[in-house]
Amino acid sequence: MTSTPTNPVLVHALRGAAIESQHRGAIAVVDADGTLHSALGDTRRPVFPRSAVKVLQALPLVESGAAERYGLTDEELALACASHGGEPQHAQAAAAMLAKAGMDVSALECGAHWPYFDGAIKAVATAGQQPTALNNNCSGKHAGFVCLGCLMAEGHDRDRRAFLSGYIKPDHPVMREVTAALQAATGHDLTNTPVGVDGCSIPTFAVPLHNLAHAFARVGTGVGLRAGHARAALRLRRAVAKAPHMVAGTGRFDSRVMQRLGQRVFCKVGAEGVYCAALPELGLGVALKMDDGNNARAAEVVMAALIEELLPLAAADLVFMRGFSDAALVNWNGIEVGRLQAAPPLRSASVARAVGAG
Amino acid sequence: MTSTPTNPVLVHALRGAAIESQHRGAIAVVDADGTLHSALGDTRRPVFPRSAVKVLQALPLVESGAAERYGLTDEELALACASHGGEPQHAQAAAAMLAKAGMDVSALECGAHWPYFDGAIKAVATAGQQPTALNNNCSGKHAGFVCLGCLMAEGHDRDRRAFLSGYIKPDHPVMREVTAALQAATGHDLTNTPVGVDGCSIPTFAVPLHNLAHAFARVGTGVGLRAGHARAALRLRRAVAKAPHMVAGTGRFDSRVMQRLGQRVFCKVGAEGVYCAALPELGLGVALKMDDGNNARAAEVVMAALIEELLPLAAADLVFMRGFSDAALVNWNGIEVGRLQAAPPLRSASVARAVGAG
Numbered sequence: 001m002t003s004t005p006t007n008p009v010l011v012h013a014l015r016g017a018a019i020e021s022q023h024r025g026a027i028a029v030v031d032a033d034g035t036l037h038s039a040l041g042d043t044r045r046p047v048f049p050r051s052a053v054k055v056l057q058a059l060p061l062v063e064s065g066a067a068e069r070y071g072l073t074d075e076e077l078a079l080a081c082a083s084h085g086g087e088p089q090h091a092q093a094a095a096a097m098l099a100k101a102g103m104d105v106s107a108l109e110c111g112a113h114w115p116y117f118d119g120a121i122k123a124v125a126t127a128g129q130q131p132t133a134l135n136n137n138c139s140g141k142h143a144g145f146v147c148l149g150c151l152m153a154e155g156h157d158r159d160r161r162a163f164l165s166g167y168i169k170p171d172h173p174v175m176r177e178v179t180a181a182l183q184a185a186t187g188h189d190l191t192n193t194p195v196g197v198d199g200c201s202i203p204t205f206a207v208p209l210h211n212l213a214h215a216f217a218r219v220g221t222g223v224g225l226r227a228g229h230a231r232a233a234l235r236l237r238r239a240v241a242k243a244p245h246m247v248a249g250t251g252r253f254d255s256r257v258m259q260r261l262g263q264r265v266f267c268k269v270g271a272e273g274v275y276c277a278a279l280p281e282l283g284l285g286v287a288l289k290m291d292d293g294n295n296a297r298a299a300e301v302v303m304a305a306l307i308e309e310l311l312p313l314a315a316a317d318l319v320f321m322r323g324f325s326d327a328a329l330v331n332w333n334g335i336e337v338g339r340l341q342a343a344p345p346l347r348s349a350s351v352a353r354a355v356g357a358g
Numbered sequence: 359m360t361s362t363p364t365n366p367v368l369v370h371a372l373r374g375a376a377i378e379s380q381h382r383g384a385i386a387v388v389d390a391d392g393t394l395h396s397a398l399g400d401t402r403r404p405v406f407p408r409s410a411v412k413v414l415q416a417l418p419l420v421e422s423g424a425a426e427r428y429g430l431t432d433e434e435l436a437l438a439c440a441s442h443g444g445e446p447q448h449a450q451a452a453a454a455m456l457a458k459a460g461m462d463v464s465a466l467e468c469g470a471h472w473p474y475f476d477g478a479i480k481a482v483a484t485a486g487q488q489p490t491a492l493n494n495n496c497s498g499k500h501a502g503f504v505c506l507g508c509l510m511a512e513g514h515d516r517d518r519r520a521f522l523s524g525y526i527k528p529d530h531p532v533m534r535e536v537t538a539a540l541q542a543a544t545g546h547d548l549t550n551t552p553v554g555v556d557g558c559s560i561p562t563f564a565v566p567l568h569n570l571a572h573a574f575a576r577v578g579t580g581v582g583l584r585a586g587h588a589r590a591a592l593r594l595r596r597a598v599a600k601a602p603h604m605v606a607g608t609g610r611f612d613s614r615v616m617q618r619l620g621q622r623v624f625c626k627v628g629a630e631g632v633y634c635a636a637l638p639e640l641g642l643g644v645a646l647k648m649d650d651g652n653n654a655r656a657a658e659v660v661m662a663a664l665i666e667e668l669l670p671l672a673a674a675d676l677v678f679m680r681g682f683s684d685a686a687l688v689n690w691n692g693i694e695v696g697r698l699q700a701a702p703p704l705r706s707a708s709v710a711r712a713v714g715a716g
Contacts, residue, residue: 021651111690293379332469
């Protein structure tokens, strides 16, 4: 993973009529057979997908039977795929998942941080409290790991807490299962790719955008997944479509888009400018990474533009998505000072052509 | 201000041993005669300097005599040049500046926002309060505008509050004075350049990095400024060196660097990845802009690397600066997961050569 060649500019930040900043990146749109339908930039360089692949990491939770064994709800399964805002209902759902498996917050190894959602920060502070691991944006994913581990320990009649300890390590049976699901879905050799430690301390494996998009085409269609993973993917997509607030939170892109478009889109942000999505009705998966990675602002614009270009949308839905792909920047006095806009390469025929060519 | 040509990669974000993200940008290092000493990328494209030029915008406050008339302290003058964290002492100093001119928070037209500093957010929330315009990161700059306006109104025997109203507008006498100072220092024709509205609602004029660096060489030396501006620049630099906490705040780059290096560096961040600095002992000014602009993370790395490369530093100071130019990235469990590093072009002889060639 060396310096990239020069990826195209995908987003402009305008102030007044002038380009103030710009964001480069790469995009892959792939079908479930692994055929590339459209691409911009370098899609073969491995990138760390970070939280964008939480749905892949949650496949073993469902396939193993742990989700059924502990009676996890749609809300809780959506939380297992989430980078949530640490709002009270997120933290409560994570606690409920743990309780169903007979565990509590002390089992979580993701670390604590202040909630992402402003309102939740203020709620915790006003109550004179400190955030816990339940407020960590990954607490649902980790609660899912704990549920999976509890089932694995039951199966082997082991002390569950002792078995769970260190579940974030690459060689722990829980993490081996999670990594195997990632490898199966992406088809990328994870034993021979850069590996890092994620924000929540589990390993993150670098995967080319082409393979990430392929994995999401598989998640959206079931094609190319083994039967257990295909059923799990369908279950997780349905859960997120029923409880989109749980996958992100108040005012956030993934929740808002899936509240609006339901199962037509499954999209998930990752840190450092990564986004993945499945567009099941088209049989396509999408993966993108902004070079600068800094935060989600440019990645959201690109994902919105891709949804617009690829998915046939009613006029009102198009207007809704355009609110993200051509968004007003407003200052502290509420004055519109600029716009955040998808750049010309995203509006080219070559991106939309994917659908016709499918 | 069209899309830039391809500026070089100046910062790498590593996760493990792999490059996860990268930041492109441009740099100009210029002396007080306007001679370019070193450059990377496109330094002729006008960029919005945003808050990086607050010291230039504060020149009229001092030159006019308003700072002396109202007895502004070092802390208050530093605050006039600040993008502060909205901490209690920042808000209190802004209130004190206004009180000295017989005004209060209602005179500020910058808008209110939650403080930048986490501890200040929690303090406001815990007290059950809402932030005011005093917490706005620009409140000191605006309090300075109000002081300048009050003196101008006195001089003309006008009702001060009526005179001040709309001081954020380009054609208001206060803002005309501020813009004239910016034009004089940068030597760039502001009547013929892109203009936008800044976060705090005053105009921001696009200026090439070359001219911004030239302006900061002038601020650091007084050379090329008219006598009143030269005296004002010296007064403001001294004030900031005496009260560096006021120019940014707890844990923030500008405060920490100037607490350490005193008057050897005057540096100031701007939104969207801009940084300007004066290195008075070298007679040099520095200006940089990261293409992606997203937040300050990459701009700080570049500014730290430039200070290291340009300024002769004692070993302990070099280690201190290296903590910014090659910084550990730590996750929620306190594990080092990567590094944020100045890229090779910044470590090249061509950057450091500026000094020898001076």
